[in-house]
Each structure stands twice: as structure tokens, then as C-alpha cells.
Amino acid sequence: MEQATITKNSSQSPVLDVKMKYCLYARKSTESEDRQALSIESQIKEMMTLAEREGLDIVEVKRESHSSKEVGQRAIFNEMIKEIREAKYNGILTWAPDRLSRNAGDLGSIVDLMDQKLLVEIRTY
Numbered sequence: 001m002e003q004a005t006i007t008k009n010s011s012q013s014p015v016l017d018v019k020m021k022y023c024l025y026a027r028k029s030t031e032s033e034d035r036q037a038l039s040i041e042s043q044i045k046e047m048m049t050l051a052e053r054e055g056l057d058i059v060e061v062k063r064e065s066h067s068s069k070e071v072g073q074r075a076i077f078n079e080m081i082k083e084i085r086e087a088k089y090n091g092i093l094t095w096a097p098d099r100l101s102r103n104a105g106d107l108g109s110i111v112d113l114m115d116q117k118l119l120v121e122i123r124t125y
Contacts, residue, residue: 018120021089023060023080024048027099040065043095046125051093056123059089071105081109084119091121 026043038046040063051058060083064076072078077100083089094100100122101107113119 018090019057020091020121021057021059022051022091022093022123023062023083023089024051024058024093025062025064025077025080025099026095027064027066027074027077029066038095043099047093047095050123050125056091056093058093069103071103074106077106081113084113087118090119091123092119093123095125097122097124 024044024047026040026047028038028040028043044061044063048058050056060080062076062080064074066074066076080092084092092100100110110119110122
């Protein structure tokens, strides 16, 4: 389990400091609605630049070429959800929120992880 420290913020409420570890997730659908999205490699390049600039710890990079319309059909996304549950990382870095989900089922998985405090942060460009 990841080590955390408790500090006090300016209002003297305890704040949990968690070491952030990110998975960079890049997805490109082949569908016409996604034609304007950056290529997977362009998404990764932009997000790696952001990570370097902000000092983010990226422990995994995942690439997926699959539509997100159907729930549970993206093997790489499902693998990422499983690895968050296993505490391999606790943050997601992605080009835009729609790279993660365009359906309620996958969105529910993300929200569930956040409710459980297993997924602490999602960062986008």
C-alpha cells in the first residue's frame, strides 16, 4: 500500500498527502465522430510534455484503438481499471475526458474508483 502523510492546511483541517502515480491513457477511435481527435502518438507526446513540465510520475503508458460506445469492450481500459484497483497507480493522465468514456457503464467504473479513493486524480490537457 502507498505511504501517505497527514498535514494541516491553512484552515487546520487534516489533509491526506498521497504520492501520485499516473497511467497515461491514449485512445483513438476509428469512427467518424473521432476523426478530429489527435493520433495516439500525438496524445502521448503532448501529455508526456505536460508530465515533464509538472513533475508527474508516469508509471504506465497505455494505448488503445477502439470505440467507447459499448460498455466493457475495451481490453486496455479494463486492464487500467483493474490495475487502479490493485494500486499500481492512483491517477490517470489523458488528452481529454472523452478519451476515458463516452458511455455510462465505463464512466460508472471511473466514478466508483474515485468514490473508493483508489483513483485520486484525472488530469487532462
